[in-house]
Amino acid sequence: MPDLFDVVELTVDISERGLRAGMQGTIVERHPDDAYEVEFANERGETVDFLALYPNQFIVVWRAR
Structure with missing residues (x-):
């Protein structure tokens, strides 16, 4: 389960906000x-x-703990 201050990476584009997968x-x-x-x-x-x-929109790439 993701936690506070974890670094995540988008796995989907959110084009209406200008955010891209990655x-x-x-x-x-x-x-x-x-x-x-x-x-x-x-x-x-x-x-x-x-x-x-x-959580289906990102993956955790670095855990704060």
Whole structure:
């Protein structure tokens, strides 16, 4: 199960938000409905997007623990 601060990689495009499969983000919150709030940042560390995703939309590529 994904956890807070894990790094995840999108497995699907979310074109309406400009996010592509392969982009990486960090889990910053877990919702009661099994969704995870994920923050995507650019190379300068500035937030590019912040949205709720479900586990079928990403894979964990680095575990915080």
